[in-house]
Amino acid sequence: MQRLRWCLAVCAAFAAACASGPSPRDQIAAAESAMREAERADAQTYATAEWNNARETLADAKHAAEHDREVQARRLAELAEARAQLASARSREAQARRSLENQQESVDRLEAVPAPVTPPPAPLP
């Protein structure tokens, strides 16, 4: 009996040490906040794949939380947060690239225009 108790105590200590990190609820809230940020960055439009990936991961995290799989829920929520951040970053990157291309286009167009013709000099008296 004593041995069993010792064994359980040791195992519990290890389990506690292994299961580090924030609570699943906090982590899901953080992921949701990152999703809202991605939405503001128009990730649905400019980083559709990353956006969908983040959304699905968040749904998995919530599902795990509902079924009391705490550790799995926390890990999935962490992943969902990172994926939502990736969606934001990729969306901003895509928009910056598009803007640079537009600028390059305008500069090219301007450079293609010939220099303005200067008016002829005034006639001599």
Add this chain to the structure above:
Amino acid sequence: MSTRPSRSNGRLILATLLGVVVACASPSRPRVEAAATSLQGARAEGVDVRAPIAYREAEQTLERANTALDRGDDAEARHLAELTEERVLVARSVAEEKQLRVESEALVDRATDQALASRAEAAVAAERRAESERSRADALLSGLQSLQAREEPRGLVLTLGDLLFDVDGATLAPGAAPHLERLAQFLRENPDRSVLIEGHTDDTGTPGHDADLSERRAEAVRDRLESLGVERSRMRVVARVASGPYASSATAAGRQEARSVEVVIRPAP
């Protein structure tokens, strides 16, 4: 049973510890190492400089993964390795966006510089053109000054006095040659100018004779200019009787003046 752990209890604890450690370690080690490699690669490309916050997050996640690995928590290490990879992607993307913005600013700066430079260049060129135009005009005017050119609304007017012709004749005197050469040079250099050559006559004597003389003198000037390379089509000869300031022929001097030829250089069109 004793409350103090026996020797066999101690062995059991050791065995348990060992068991847990073995169970936790380390199929996920290669994944953590791969994540570390990804992070290193990003650092080598300067992601840590362009996206320091995102890079730091990835780095901290990798530290957590290593801690989990040391602890023997294989599942957590595997999860954190995956999370590290994800955060390296975020850092790379943020760095790339930063880079694009830098390029974009550089492009705008360059375009602005170019616009300013070409505007400045145009201004300098225009100033230089105006300057050369002015100095050319100055040179021409000073060249024509020896011809005693005057500026009048109808153009530059040169007077070739009576003394530049033979007495009562239409032949140009030798003294007229340098004046007409300078005039011809001016006209050659200004092909857009046309010339009106007016022969003046006074109101004394036989009108036929003097009018005829003045016209012949004007024609002589035209012919000389033509022989000096001025197109005939640019020159027009007219005879004027007692006109302008030369009407005064009461005196000999007035009469002499009146029997002059005026060359009017018309303004450029």
